[in-house]
Amino acid sequence: MGYKALLFGASGLTGSYCLNFLLDQHRYDEVAIITRKPIQKTHPKLVQHVIDFGTIKKHRNLLEADHVYSCLGSTIKEAGSEQAFREIDFGLNTYIARTAYELGASRFSLISSVGADPDSRFFYLKVKGETEEAIKSIGYKSLLIMRPAGLLGKRKHMRLKEAFGNLGGRLVSPVLIGPLRRYRPIKAEAVAFVMCQLPEESLNGIHIYENDTIQQLYDQFQGKAE
Ligand SMILES: NC(=O)c1ccc[n+]([C@@H]2O[C@H](COP(=O)([O-])OP(=O)(O)OC[C@H]3O[C@@H](n4cnc5c(N)ncnc54)[C@H](OP(=O)(O)O)[C@@H]3O)[C@@H](O)[C@H]2O)c1
Numbered sequence: 041m042g043y044k045a046l047l048f049g050a051s052g053l054t055g056s057y058c059l060n061f062l063l064d065q066h067r068y069d070e071v072a073i074i075t076r077k078p079i080q081k082t083h084p085k086l087v088q089h090v091i092d093f094g095t096i097k098k099h100r101n102l103l104e105a106d107h108v109y110s111c112l113g114s115t116i117k118e119a120g121s122e123q124a125f126r127e128i129d130f131g132l133n134t135y136i137a138r139t140a141y142e143l144g145a146s147r148f149s150l151i152s153s154v155g156a157d158p159d160s161r162f163f164y165l166k167v168k169g170e171t172e173e174a175i176k177s178i179g180y181k182s183l184l185i186m187r188p189a190g191l192l193g194k195r196k197h198m199r200l201k202e203a204f205g206n207l208g209g210r211l212v213s214p215v216l217i218g219p220l221r222r223y224r225p226i227k228a229e230a231v232a233f234v235m236c237q238l239p240e241e242s243l244n245g246i247h248i249y250e251n252d253t254i255q256q257l258y259d260q261f262q263g264k265a266e
């Protein structure tokens with residue numbers, strides 16, 4: 041019998057790629073997603089649950105799975121305030137991780153951010169760092185933390201700033217060399233691919249994948265390594 045994957049953030053840019061990669065994997069018999077709006081997708085392995093995340097604790101039993109993937113996150117601007125952002129990025133992700141662990145999950149994969157650091161003076165990076173630390177302390181047999189830089193890709197609702205960011209990122213990328221490589225924008229598809237395709241044997245313990253490592257692994261998987 042195969043495993044059950046549970047994905048959060050499936051309606052987002054990276055999460056939508058993850059969903060496709062997870063559905064393609066033979067190791068999963070079932071790929072469940074929990075979203076706040078339905079997704080227009082059908083697949084024999086896909087099980088969708090639409091919930092109000094404000095009452096997620098009422099849906100605790102839905103968090104039972106072998107492997108959990110979270111691409112769920114917001115921005116301070118989207119969330120409306122620093123506090124609201126923290127409740128999503130820290131509050132929801134740590135609740136999901138802790139509850140899924142209690143229900144038997146052995147692996148958790150999280151998209152964090154380049155520069156995540158609980159001591160950062162930047163609120164966004166501080167929250168990302170605190171989230172990582174809280175999830176590290178849960179005790180997962182296998183914990184994968186992806187730390188991408190700016191994500192490139194076509195969003196359903198492209199924010200103007202992101203459209204410029206995508207363009208600017210591509211232009212500035214070639215000059216980000218040496219230690220600055222970790223700030224090169226990266227395709228959301230590459231992050232999702234690496235997060236979902238990492239081989240079983242590399243997965244015990246806590247693994248943090250920095251932006252440039254994600255890019256290198258993606259290039260290797262694609263046969264494009266230098
Ligand atoms: N964008 C970047 O350049 C960048 C860079 C580094 C790291 N990251 C991190 O990478 C992760 C994925 O980023 P992304 O750009 O792919 O994300 P995205 O496209 O904005 O998608 C975010 C996902 O989180 C869900 N979500 C947001 N707020 C929620 C809430 N209150 N309750 C339930 N679900 C909620 C969204 O659901 P709805 O569709 O319902 O809104 C969506 O599925 C995030 O953690 C982000 O912080 C992003």
